[in-house]
Amino acid sequence: MSSIKRTAVLGLVGAALLGAVPTATAVFAQDAKPELANKLDPNAKEIDEPVLKAATAVKEEDGKYLDKDGHPTFHITNDGKKVDWYTYSGYRRYHAECHVCHGPDGMGSTYAPVLKDSLKRLSYEEFYGILAGGRQNHTAGNESVMPAFGDNKNVMCYANDLYVYLRARAAGAWGRARPGEKEEKPESAKTAEKECLGG
Amino acid sequence: MRAVHLLALGAGLAAASPALANESVMKGIANPAEQVLQTVDYANTRYSKLDQINANNVKNLQVAWTFSTGVLRGHEGSPLVVGNIMYVHTPFPNIVYALDLDQGAKIVWKYEPKQDPSVIPVMCCDTVNRGLAYADGAILLHQADTTLVSLDAKTGKVNWSVKNGDPSKGETNTATVLPVKDKVIVGISGGEFGVNCHVTAYDLKSGKKVWRGHSQGPDADMIMDPEKTTSLGKPVGKDSSLKTWEGDQWKTGGGCTWGWFSYDPKLDLFYYGSGNPSTWNPKQRPGDNKWSMTIWARNPDTGMAKWVYQMTPHDEWDYDGINEMILTDQKIDGKERPLLTHFDRNGFGYTLDRATGELLVAEKYDPVVNWATKVDMDKGSKTYGRPLVVSKYSTEQNGEDVNSKGICPAALGSKDQQPAAFSPKTNLFYVPTNHVCMDYEPFRVTYTPGQPYVGATLSMYPAPGSHGGMGNFIAWDGVNGKIKWSNPEQFSAWGGALATAGDVVFYGTLEGYLKAVDSKSGKELYKFKTPSGIIGNVMTYEHKGKQYVGVLSGVGGWAGIGLAAGLTDPNAGLGAVGGYAALSSYTNLGGQLTVFALPNN
Numbered sequence: 001m002s003s004i005k006r007t008a009v010l011g012l013v014g015a016a017l018l019g020a021v022p023t024a025t026a027v028f029a030q031d032a033k034p035e036l037a038n039k040l041d042p043n044a045k046e047i048d049e050p051v052l053k054a055a056t057a058v059k060e061e062d063g064k065y066l067d068k069d070g071h072p073t074f075h076i077t078n079d080g081k082k083v084d085w086y087t088y089s090g091y092r093r094y095h096a097e098c099h100v101c102h103g104p105d106g107m108g109s110t111y112a113p114v115l116k117d118s119l120k121r122l123s124y125e126e127f128y129g130i131l132a133g134g135r136q137n138h139t140a141g142n143e144s145v146m147p148a149f150g151d152n153k154n155v156m157c158y159a160n161d162l163y164v165y166l167r168a169r170a171a172g173a174w175g176r177a178r179p180g181e182k183e184e185k186p187e188s189a190k191t192a193e194k195e196c197l198g199g
Numbered sequence: 200m201r202a203v204h205l206l207a208l209g210a211g212l213a214a215a216s217p218a219l220a221n222e223s224v225m226k227g228i229a230n231p232a233e234q235v236l237q238t239v240d241y242a243n244t245r246y247s248k249l250d251q252i253n254a255n256n257v258k259n260l261q262v263a264w265t266f267s268t269g270v271l272r273g274h275e276g277s278p279l280v281v282g283n284i285m286y287v288h289t290p291f292p293n294i295v296y297a298l299d300l301d302q303g304a305k306i307v308w309k310y311e312p313k314q315d316p317s318v319i320p321v322m323c324c325d326t327v328n329r330g331l332a333y334a335d336g337a338i339l340l341h342q343a344d345t346t347l348v349s350l351d352a353k354t355g356k357v358n359w360s361v362k363n364g365d366p367s368k369g370e371t372n373t374a375t376v377l378p379v380k381d382k383v384i385v386g387i388s389g390g391e392f393g394v395n396c397h398v399t400a401y402d403l404k405s406g407k408k409v410w411r412g413h414s415q416g417p418d419a420d421m422i423m424d425p426e427k428t429t430s431l432g433k434p435v436g437k438d439s440s441l442k443t444w445e446g447d448q449w450k451t452g453g454g455c456t457w458g459w460f461s462y463d464p465k466l467d468l469f470y471y472g473s474g475n476p477s478t479w480n481p482k483q484r485p486g487d488n489k490w491s492m493t494i495w496a497r498n499p500d501t502g503m504a505k506w507v508y509q510m511t512p513h514d515e516w517d518y519d520g521i522n523e524m525i526l527t528d529q530k531i532d533g534k535e536r537p538l539l540t541h542f543d544r545n546g547f548g549y550t551l552d553r554a555t556g557e558l559l560v561a562e563k564y565d566p567v568v569n570w571a572t573k574v575d576m577d578k579g580s581k582t583y584g585r586p587l588v589v590s591k592y593s594t595e596q597n598g599e600d601v602n603s604k605g606i607c608p609a610a611l612g613s614k615d616q617q618p619a620a621f622s623p624k625t626n627l628f629y630v631p632t633n634h635v636c637m638d639y640e641p642f643r644v645t646y647t648p649g650q651p652y653v654g655a656t657l658s659m660y661p662a663p664g665s666h667g668g669m670g671n672f673i674a675w676d677g678v679n680g681k682i683k684w685s686n687p688e689q690f691s692a693w694g695g696a697l698a699t700a701g702d703v704v705f706y707g708t709l710e711g712y713l714k715a716v717d718s719k720s721g722k723e724l725y726k727f728k729t730p731s732g733i734i735g736n737v738m739t740y741e742h743k744g745k746q747y748v749g750v751l752s753g754v755g756g757w758a759g760i761g762l763a764a765g766l767t768d769p770n771a772g773l774g775a776v777g778g779y780a781a782l783s784s785y786t787n788l789g790g791q792l793t794v795f796a797l798p799n800n
Contacts, residue, residue: 110755111759143316145316147317197645
């Protein structure tokens with residue numbers, strides 16, 4: 001019923017930013033250290049096991065957590081009370097830039113999809129591509145359009161943060177709440193933010 | 200001979216000068232069988248003199264007929280009825296249908312503009328449209344992409360069309376228009392995209408642009424006379440806007456004009472409100488940011504501003520000032536005065552003298568409003584007319600990257616665009632309201648043309664410590680600034696109200712109910728669940744001696760965002776799931792007109 005047309009053209013800045021997508025560097029599971037394991041809320045009700053498993057962090061680089069494919073992921077500890085910096089940052093940016101269409105906590109609206117569910121299916125590369133390039137969905141009586149954020153620094157400079165937050169939502173590792181406790185803002189995050197926003 | 204010649208010239212001038220108000224609109228307003236404006240009348244009372252359906256028999260209402268619009272989006276506004284034809288509009292792509300009521304609502308003509316779908320995501324908060332207007336045999340449509348079209352009401356053929364803005368810069372439209380005299384006045388949206396918003400008058404016959412007045416910038420841009428334009432009784436002075444912005448920030452200042460227009464033919468002034476200043480981060484735009492968040496009175500021929508009143512100087516909460524201005528004549532301290540009543544997003548119900556802009560009443564119309572203690576009514580005070588902001592809820596004082604908690608109302612306001620009604624029989628305003636609070640955290644953003652320019656993280660939840668619902672439907676005494684009665688609603692009351700001479704007040708709810716309540720007591724007299732949530736405005740008309748009540752269903756709008764998923768529960772423990780009741784458990788997307796009538800005996 002619904003045909004999906006992907007907008008292939010990316011903004012110039014978007015293309016430049018896309019260049020910053022980390023190339024997948026395989027990290028072996030045996031590299032995983034116990035301190036990278038999530039310690040989730042024991043009462044969490046919406047855990048999606050396969051998504052959670054795929055999102056397991058095997059490596060940490062200055063507060064940035066990576067899965068076995070080298071994609072950014074979340075790190076939640078203290079029985080689900082504490083998050084890594086990027087999950088927190090993603091929550092903030094999501095509720096500034098995305099929730100106007102996609103609803104609070106990635107729950108969707110009457111005219112934009114439930115990202116908490118979309119992120120169960122979308123790969124990191126697909127997510128990045130849609131964010132930068134946009135997409136259009138045509139269904140009977142309802143046309144929905146995701147804009148291209150490729151040249152929007154307020155979004156693209158935080159693309160990984162958004163991904164990490166939404167991935168935590170999709171895995172059921174983080175619920176419908178604003179993160180309270182969080183890891184310190186990493187120095188590398190400060191530097192990258194400054195460089196990306198351009199002062 | 201000379202004298203005669205002059206006389207003839209005088210007569211010629213009189214004939215050429217625009218007719219007072221607009222005769223066709225005045226005629227339509229005077230005939231309660233029809234509805235020619237979204238606002239029902241120029242005064243925006245949304246009061247109908249029809250009384251066949253009344254407080255005694257409304258319980259017998261039945262569905263008379265229905266019509267699907269074919270679009271599954273938020274349906275705001277209402278159909279119009281002119282003669283035997285009903286005009287129905289839709290959200291994007293803004294289709295217009297002309298239905299012949301004499302022929303069982305047969306589609307006589309259909310107009311479907313071709314618009315670039317890239318306008319969709321530029322429209323903050325859904326692709327709604329608040330409807331058509333009728334004047335001089337033409338149907339006026341202001342499309343999402345800001346194309347203003349005049350259609351021949353008989354055939355649907357385009358008389359003329361003109362582009363009011365540029366969607367690639369974030370300029371879009373959701374509002375209806377005001378036909379007045381020989382002009383049509385239109386607004387523009389884009390407050391979340393850093394647009395420098397304005398109102399513009401076009402010639403009703405040709406579509407030619409006549410004047411444009413901005414919400415901020417140099418006096419000439421705003422069509423303001425520093426000596427003659429007043430605020431709270433005093434001339435605004437030179438550069439009244441420029442002085443309240445840092446540098447060039449006014450150029451991306453917002454102050455959008457996506458609300459309703461009202462008009463007073465006697466004073467020859469029209470009224471509207473300007474929206475929030477861009478960005479939502481107050482730290483990034485020091486100053487009062489005039490004249491965003493302002494009630495405006497302008498002359499329709501020249502655009503000249505007669506008076507302005509800024510309700511929320513230096514907005515820190517996104518309390519857009521665009522809600523409707525309802526014009527009534529009531530006694531204040533024993534003296535009949537021309538009044539303007541406005542229920543602002545900021546939670547205060549204002550009553551002003553609409554001739555002078557004098558502030559008469561400013562009281563909270565939801566008791567939970569907490570961001571300001573009151574509006575300073577002391578004329579001798581330095582802060583006269585300003586809200587007295589509570590530091591704890593000041594996102595400016597708390598600063599960037601600080602989460603200010605428990606602010607009431609939320610950004611969607613104690614009331615959003617959903618228009619209130621006024622009954623001259625009870626002298627009460629009937630107001631659909633939101634009962635929602637928020638946490639608000641501003642942070643720094645950069646501006647890119649055509650991209651959102653928000654700069655704050657928000658979370659919203661039902662007013663804590665109240666009835667748990669997210670709305671109320673209230674009756675308000677505008678002279679004394681008091682709530683007369685208040686009916687709790689589970690969801691925000693997002694449908695526009697209609698008051699009738701039958702002592703009934705109608706409104707729609709987000710679950711999809713059309714409700715009828717007693718205008719004196721608020722007692723519920725009738726309800727019917729329509730196919731989708733209602734964010735449209737109830738309308739009424741008469742056809743072949745029978746009164747009908749109609750309403751558009753189709754959930755969406757800003758209400759469709761948070762409420763679709765259920766708002767966050769502020770009391771839930773970390774990681775808790777669910778939050779408050781989700782609207783999606785009660786209704787689904789739709790696009791339908793439901794028309795009600797009393798049964799034939």
